[in-house]
Amino acid sequence: MNLLIELLAFAVAIGVLVVVHEYGHYSVARLCGVKVLRFSIGFGKPLFQWVSPKTGTEWTIAALPLGGYVKMLDERETGGAPIPVEALPHAFNRQSVWRRFAIVAAGPVANFLLAIVLFALVFATSVTEPAAVVAAPAPNTPAALAGFDGGETIVAVRAGNAGESERVRSWSDLRWKLLGAAFDHKRIVLSAKDAHGTSDFQLDLRGITEKDVDDDFMSHLGFEPGGGKLTVAGVQSDSAAQKAGLAVGDRLRAVDGIPTDNATAFIAYVKSHASKPVTLQVERGGPAAGKLEDVRIVPQSQRDDATGQQIGRIGAELATQVPSIDVRYGPVESLQLGARRTWDLAVYSVRMFGRMIVGEASLKNLSGPVTIADYAGKSARLGPSAFLSFLALVSISLGVLNLLPIPVLDGGxxxxxxxxxxxxxxxxxxxxxxxxxAGLACIVALSAIALFNDLARLIHF
Structure with a gap:
């Protein structure tokens, strides 16, 4: 059943993106007076064909749905057959250079416009997201140096000591604002509320490099979702957790006196204490619910397959329930946010691709159709908002890819x-x-790397 959902979601995603991209070329070509001979969704053997009596364009759905194309009247692609004199003004190659530029650029632009609309729909719909409550930051991280102790709710951000404050509505909103500030190497001020009122925190992002801006960007800064409940969801047999008496339903309140409400931070602390005793403050579940106890536990030392180093494990499965908030924006604000999110993601994609070229980022970041299909299915199962966000993300990636100055692509x-x-x-x-x-060789190489990464993720090697 999951495979069927993934295939259907993938087909819908690719179909929508291809239609929008090619329709961008088609619509501007028509506006410029160019005759469009064929509009094809997919490649290979035609499965369905229809000729418009008004425009003479042949609309085609082909057997291989991994792309599409718009074929225009062009003297260079007639196979030597002459074009009637009256039709020459409608040939693509007879248009001015700026008209040809507009026709070709219209495809990627259409993808960006689609992303703006999709993000605007998501923003205009009420979505439940984690609240912008921070957990206790790791020592010496920018968040810790800024003075965060954990438990604060970030409500606004502004540049330096001046400028207009921007409201922070959710954890996702906070992440995007910090990402933008990090790219610009800014020093910003975060306004946050706690039990004592509202305070300002100076966060210096001028030392953040391109290498720091990755999937673990927030962790590098010391920001993790907090304010939630960290509970034991399972205990492995003959583990340190079982020997210490931890049970399912126990809530972990602190470790060695440090409040803990985030699984990532807790796991990192345990990993760094292999064979070293730690003391957990536990709020008991079950019959003894509400009772606080100190539990001494010694994490078992195990070899980490990824790093080869010895790390600590207690053998407990953890569950985090973080505070959430319903986020919804008005129509105008949704469009503005959609445009900003599209711009931020496009810039991030270009910078990431540049880092891969110069060797500052791993080529493992490239993904192919298998990974796209997997994420399409997962996002579809999460609901309409997640699928629309995924579709917008892929649309931006398609637009950026096509604008790269590689021959055979629009950018070339x-x-x-x-x-x-x-x-x-x-x-x-x-x-x-x-x-x-040369461009074809680049595309084949990139496709091969992406497919290899897909297979590597699939079989975990």
């Missing part, structure tokens, strides 16, 4: 047109052929 053609606009000369067919072969 745009580069040709820029050269033509500057020099007044069309890039010769000979050089276009050379660049096309």
């Amino acid at each position: 053609h745009l580069l040709y047109y820029l050269v033509e606009a500057v020099t007044g000369k069309v890039v010769s067919d000979r050089w276009q052929l050379v660049f096309q072969r």
Whole structure:
């Protein structure tokens, strides 16, 4: 059943993205007076064809649904057959360089516009998200140096000591605001509430490098969701947790006197105390519910397969219940936030790709159709908002990919047109052929790496 959901979600996602991208090319070509011969969804053998009596365009759905194309009237692609004189003004190659540029750029632009609309729909719909409550930060992290103790609720952010404050509505909202500030290497001020009122915290992000901006970005800064309940969900037999008397339903309140309400921070602390005794403050569940006890436990030392180092484990499964909030924006604000989120993600994608080229980021970040199908299915099972957000993310990735200056992609053609606009000369067919072969080699290499990463994730090696 899960496989069927993944395949259906993947087909819907790819179908929507391809239609929007190609329709961008199609609509601008029509506005520029170019005759469109075929609009194809997919490649290979046609499964369905229909010719519009008004425009003469052949609409096709093909057997291989991993892409699509728009074929326009072009003197270079007639196979030597002449084009009637009256049709020449409607040929793509007869258009001005800026019209050709607009037609080609319209595909990626359509993907960005789709992402804005999808994000706006998500923002305009009430969504339950974790609240922006921080857990106790790890020592010497930017959050700890800023003065956070844990339990504060971040409500606003502003640049430096001046400027207008921006409201922080949820943990996701906080993450995006911090990500933007880190990219710009800013020093910001976070306003946060606790039991004593509202305080300002100076957070210096000027030392954050491109390497720090990854999936664990918030952890690097020392920010983890807090304010929740960290409970024992399972105890392994013959483990340190079982020997210490931990039971399912016990709530972990502190470790060695440090309040704990976040699984990530707790696990990191336990890992760093292999074979060293730690004291847990536990609020008992079950018949003794509400009773506080100190439990002494010695994490068992085990070898970490990823690092080869000895780490501590107690053999307990943990569950975190963090405070949540219902987030909803008005129509205008939703569009503004959608545009900002699309811009932030596009910039992040470009920077990440640049880091991979220069070797500052792993090529393992590349994903192929298998991973996309997996995430499509997972997001579809989570609900409409998650699937729309996933669709927007892939749409942005598709738009950025197509704008890369690689021949055979839209970006490669745009580069040709820029050269033509500057020099007044069309890039010769000979050089276009050379660049096309090089571009094709790049695409094949990237596809091979992405597919390898997919298979590696699938079989965990």
